[in-house]
Structures are given as structure tokens and as C-alpha cells.
Amino acid sequence: MKEDLDNVLDERLTQLFAGDKEAEESLTQHPDDLPQLEPLLRLAREIKALPCPEPHPRALRATQTRVREAAILKKEEARRGGLFPGWLAGQRVSLAFTQVLAVIIAVGLIGFGTVAASADSLPHNPLYPVKRTTERVQLLLTFSPGGKAQLHLSFAERRLNEIMGLMSCCQSLDDAILRSMLEETDLAIKMICTLPMPEAEPLLNKAIELTAHQHTCLSQMKGEVSSEEWCILDEAIAACRCNEQMLEGEYELLNGSK
Amino acid sequence: MPKKSDTLTLVERAKRYEHQALAKLCELYYRDVYSYIYYRVSNVQDAEDLTNDVFLKMVEAIRSCRSRGEKSFLAWLFRIANNSVVDHHRRQAVRNHLPLDERYLPAHVGPEVPVEIRLTQERLQQAILKLTGEQQQVIILRFIEGLSNAETAQILGKSEGAIKSLQHRGLASLRRILKGEGGDSL
Numbered sequence: 001m002k003e004d005l006d007n008v009l010d011e012r013l014t015q016l017f018a019g020d021k022e023a024e025e026s027l028t029q030h031p032d033d034l035p036q037l038e039p040l041l042r043l044a045r046e047i048k049a050l051p052c053p054e055p056h057p058r059a060l061r062a063t064q065t066r067v068r069e070a071a072i073l074k075k076e077e078a079r080r081g082g083l084f085p086g087w088l089a090g091q092r093v094s095l096a097f098t099q100v101l102a103v104i105i106a107v108g109l110i111g112f113g114t115v116a117a118s119a120d121s122l123p124h125n126p127l128y129p130v131k132r133t134t135e136r137v138q139l140l141l142t143f144s145p146g147g148k149a150q151l152h153l154s155f156a157e158r159r160l161n162e163i164m165g166l167m168s169c170c171q172s173l174d175d176a177i178l179r180s181m182l183e184e185t186d187l188a189i190k191m192i193c194t195l196p197m198p199e200a201e202p203l204l205n206k207a208i209e210l211t212a213h214q215h216t217c218l219s220q221m222k223g224e225v226s227s228e229e230w231c232i233l234d235e236a237i238a239a240c241r242c243n244e245q246m247l248e249g250e251y252e253l254l255n256g257s258k
Numbered sequence: 259m260p261k262k263s264d265t266l267t268l269v270e271r272a273k274r275y276e277h278q279a280l281a282k283l284c285e286l287y288y289r290d291v292y293s294y295i296y297y298r299v300s301n302v303q304d305a306e307d308l309t310n311d312v313f314l315k316m317v318e319a320i321r322s323c324r325s326r327g328e329k330s331f332l333a334w335l336f337r338i339a340n341n342s343v344v345d346h347h348r349r350q351a352v353r354n355h356l357p358l359d360e361r362y363l364p365a366h367v368g369p370e371v372p373v374e375i376r377l378t379q380e381r382l383q384q385a386i387l388k389l390t391g392e393q394q395q396v397i398i399l400r401f402i403e404g405l406s407n408a409e410t411a412q413i414l415g416k417s418e419g420a421i422k423s424l425q426h427r428g429l430a431s432l433r434r435i436l437k438g439e440g441g442d443s444l
Contacts (some may be wrong), residue, residue, distance in 0.1 A: 006422040010407065013425075017404075040429040043436075047386075047401040050379055055292040059306040063288065063313050064281045070317040071277035078275060186277065239278045246281075 009037050013044055061249050068246055072190040122165050123174055146199050149191035153206055156184035160214055167221055173229040178236050185211065185243055193250060208247045215240040262286055265328040272320045280320070283331075284313050290332060290403060291339050297398045298343045300383050308346055312339045333413045336403075340395060340413070385435040393428035396421055 118127035118134065135155055142148050159181035166174050185207075192203045218237045225233055260268070260282040268286075271279035291312050296305040315338050316323075325331035386394060392414065399410045400421075407418045407425075414421065 006419070006426045009426050009429075010422045013400075039433055040426070043429055043433055044401055046378070046382060047397060047432075050297075050382065050402060052289075052402075053293050053296040053302075053305070055289055055306070055309070056302075059292075059309070060285065060288050063310045064284050066310060067280050067284050067313050067317055068277040070314055071272075071275045071280045074317060075275035075277075235278075242278050242281060 005037070009040060012037060012041055016041060016045065017048065065246055065249055068242075069190065069193055072186050076187070076190070122162055122169070123177060124166075124170075145191050145194055146203065149188050149195070149203050152184045152188035152191065153203070153210055156181050156188060156214075157210060159184060160210075160217060164217060164221075167224060171224065173221070173225050173233060175229075175232055178232065181214070182236060182239050185214070185240075189243060189247065204247060204251050208244065208251065211240050211244040211247060215244060260286055262328045265325065265331050269320070269323060269325050269331060272317075273323070275317075275320075280317055283316070287332060287335055288313070291335055294336060294339055294398055294403060295343060297383065297386060297402055298394055299346060300387055304346065308339070308342045311342050315342070329409055330412070333409060336399070336413045344391065381436065382432075385432050388435050389428055389431055392424055393431060396424040397428045397432070400425060 114127065114130060118125075118130040121127040121131050135151075135158075139148065139151055142151055159177050162177050163174060163181065166172060166177070188203075188207055192200055192207055195203065215237060218233055218240060222230065222233060222237075265283070265286070268279045268283050272283055288309065292305055292309045295308045295312070296302070299305055299308065312335065316335065319338070323331070323334055325334055386397060389397065395414060396410055399405045399413060400407070405413075407421045411418045411421045416424075
């Protein structure tokens with residue numbers, strides 16, 4: 001009997017909320033053979049009419065900022081975990097130093113001239129790997145978060161220049177370089193968000209300028225790419241816009257806490 | 259503009275910790291989660307803090323999410339939200355520094371709502387808070403979030419029959435609570 005009542009109430013509720021005229025009439029005019037359900041149906045209608053709470057846009061923006069920061073940290077954590085799984089984890093430091101040492105020796109052998117010449121190389125150039133390796137060494141030899149943030153920003157800028165260089169000489173969009181630019185930007189943002197205000201401010205300004213510049217340059221390329229590349233580019237533009245908004249929010253937050 | 263129908267793709271991207279995808283998921287589902295939590299804590303500040311926690315937990319757990327679309331992703335978020343609310347009440351019970359009525363101040367109803375209706379709504383909100391945790395969840399998910407019995411059953415890990423029974427008992431308890439407070443208008 002109780003189960004029947006549960007089912008009948010549920011049926012009536014479904015009818016009531018579906019805008020069924022008959023259910024509405026039976027509720028308001030003639031409580032029928034199950035009078036004990038009538039007040040419950042009325043009550044359900046009152047609950048349904050409760051106002052939907054409107055979250056403050058500021059709360060949503062703050063949550064989005066924290067979600068982005070958490071995502072950047074998790075991504076880096078996952079990447080580190082992937083590079084040094086399990087038993088290798090303890091040898092991280094020595095591996096890093098071996099890499100540095102190897103590169104220093106290589107640079108010494110190849111010569112600083114080659115390193116300097118590689119600075120403007122594009123991805124299809126034979127000197128390009130030297131450029132990327134030099135960047136890794138620079139990062140390994142920089143210990144302060146502010147310095148690292150500065151480097152990530154300049155690497156992100158270089159990737160943007162490479163994308164534009166490839167576009168003007170080969171009319172092609174390099175997806176890997178585009179991803180690398182976004183990753184460098186993410187890493188810079190993550191570092192900047194950990195810095196205290198006096199140190200963070202110039203970097204934050206630089207990051208805002210960079211993301212705005214990325215946004216503009218990529219938007220200008222839209223007319224030059226194929227339809228497949230268009231989607232990739234569109235997504236990257238959205239990411240730049242997102243970063244720009246987040247950084248502006250972060251700037252307001254930091255200035256508010258000054 | 260992101261759409262809820264893009265959920266599956268966004269979740270896949272979010273599993274690679276693409277922050278744009280995670281921020282979009284946050285944008286799409288913030289309101290649902292906030293409203294669910296708001297009606298369980300009835301306090302704007304707590305609701306904002308707990309909603310924030312839910313989305314940070316989403317980032318932590320996204321790789322274990324087995325969502326097959328919009329509804330199952332929302333169900334997954336509501337389960338995280340329920341755990342956060344339960345933890346919150348546990349902490350509140352330990353502190354227990356203020357009587358219930360003083361702690362909960364509804365703040366989302368605009369001044370344009372007539373005072374009489376506003377008072378009725380506030381009384382109803384207070385009464386919902388006095389239900390058992392499961393009854394609260396069923397009443398909020400079914401009538402405020404507008405979920406079906408099947409979706410509610412999935413979130414609570416119960417059968418549809420159990421949900422119908424909880425719905426019946428929840429409404430009956432709510433009526434008793436309101437009657438006990440002289441709530442004839444409802």
C-alpha cells in the first residue's frame with residue numbers, strides 16, 4: 001500500500017510539473033480519492049517555485065582562476081611523474097645535473113657562435129634543436145621563481161615569433177609550436193601567481209601584454225590558414241583570451257591586496 | 259560560447275589538465291552546483307566557498323571521472339558536492355557556535371519579491387534544512403534542480419523505488435515541520 005502511495009504521488013508530481021491541466025485542476029478544485037496527497041502536491045509546487053539562487057560573477061571568476069592554477073600544477077606534476085617514474089624519482093637531481101653538464105660540454109665544443117646563430121632559427125632549421133636545448137639549460141640554471149617566470153614568458157614570445165615566421169615563409173601552422181607557446185605561457189602564469197606583489201607586478205603586466213599580443217597575432221592569421229588549421233587556431237585564440245582575462249583578474253586581486 | 263552538449267569532449271580535454279577545458283566545465287556547471295549547495299547550507303558565503311571546493315576537487319579527481327555525457331557528469335559533480343556539504347556540516351557541528359536560524363541568511367531573493375512571499379520562502383528553506391540528509395538531497399535534486407528519479411537515484415546510489423519513497427517521506431516531514439511552526443500558508 002505504501003509503495004502504491006509512493007508511486008501515485010510520483011505520478012501526480014510528474015503530471016503537475018509537466019504542466020498537465022487535469023492534475024492542476026484535481027489539485028486545486030477537488031482533492032480526489034487520495035486526499036492525503038493533496039497537501040504534499042501543494043508543498044512540492046511551492047518548493048518548485050523557490051527562486052533559483054544567482055551566484056555572483058565574481059565568485060565564478062575566482063573559482064575559474066583557482067581551477068586554472070590547480071590544472072597547471074597538476075599538469076606539471078603529471079609531466080614530472082611521467083619523466084621520472086617510480087625508482088628513478090630519487091635520481092632526479094643527478095639526472096638534471098648530468099643534462100646540464102652534457103649541454104655545457106656540448107656548448108663548449110660547438111661554440112658560443114653556434115648558440116648565438118641558433119637564436120633566430122625556425123623549426124625546420126638544423127640549428128633549431130640547439131636553440132631549444134639552450135633554453136632548457138637556461139631554465140635549469142635559473143633557480144628563482146621570478147627568473148623562471150621571466151624565461152617562460154620570453155620562450156612563449158619566441159614560440160609566437162616562430163609561428164609567425166613559419167606562416168610567412170611556408171604558409172603553414174605548426175601545431176606543436178602553438179601548443180608549446182601555450183604551455184610556456186601557462187608555466188609563466190603559474191610561476192607569477194606564486195610571487196608576492198612587488199615582484200609579481202611587472203611580470204604580470206608583461207604577461208598581460210604578451211597574451212594580448214598572442215591573441216592579436218593569432219587572430220590576424222585566421223584568414224591565412226586552411227579549414228582544419230582554423231579550428232586549432234580558434235582554440236588557441238580562445239586559450240589566449242582566457243589567459244588574458246584570468247591575468248587581468250589576478251592583477252585586480254593583487255592590487256586589491258596591496 | 260561553451261554548451262553543455264560539449265561536456266564529453268571537454269571532460270576528455272580536462273583529463274589532460276587543459277585549463278581552458280576545466281574553466282569551461284566550471285562555467286557550465288557552476289550555477290547547478292551552487293544552487294544545490296545553497297539550498298543545503300542556506301548561506302551565500304558558505305555556498306560560494308563550498309562550490310569553489312567542489313571545482314578544485316573536480317580537478318583533482320577528473321582522471322577518475324567516467325562521465326558519458328552531460329547528465330552523468332552533473333551526477334558526478336553532485337556526488338562531490340554532497341561529500342563537501344556533509345564535511346561542512348560535520349565541521350559546523352563541531353563548532354556549533356550559533357543557533358541555526360541566526361546562521362542562515364537567505365540573500366539571493368531580490369527586494370522586488372513581496373515580503374509575505376519572501377517570508378514563506380525563507381520558512382520553507384529553513385524547513386528543508388531540518389530534513390535528513392537523504393531527504394534533503396532528493397527534495398533539492400527533484401524539485402529545485404529538476405532531475406528525474408533515475409538521475410537522482412544515480413547520484414544517491416539508490417533504486418528509483420527508494421527515491422520515490424524518500425520523496426514521499428521528505429514531503430511529509432517537511433509538511434509536519436511547517437505545521438509545527440504554524441505554517442498554514444503552505
